[in-house]
Amino acid sequence: MKPIYQVLSVIGLTAILTSQTSLSKAQNELIVSPNQVLYIARINAKDLVNRAVMKAQSGDNQGAIEDLTEAIKMESKYAPAYHYRGIVRSAIGDKSGAIVDFQSAANLFQQQGKMDDYQLAMNAILYLQR
Secondary structure, three states, X not given: OOOOOEEEEOOOHHHOOOOHHHHXXXXXXXXXEOOEEEEOOOOOHHHHHHHHHHHHHOOXXXXXXXXXXXXXXXXXXXXXXXXXXXXXXXXXXXXXXXXXXXXXXXXXXXXXOOHHHHHHHHHHHHXXXX
């Protein structure tokens, strides 16, 4: 790389991206100008879950569900995505959807040997079934 180029790394891309359109355009995009090279990092499932949590905390439950669903599409064995989607679905009154998500999370946590997380998901199911 020529010395006149400046390499910038974008960390925390989730704070910048606010829609699926901008997300798909931003994935692995390289922007070049005479003075800089900017590589925009690809967002991953964990980033989407983190953004979803922030959205849910600010009251944007639909946006949180969309991000969590996208995270599950990206990484179908990422149990926290199912668990958090179960929490959000429960909060909006989608009891049956929440139970399905908590069961998926519990199964994955059990397969991954994360027994404390497995028990949390099972407790959520028992609570919703009352």
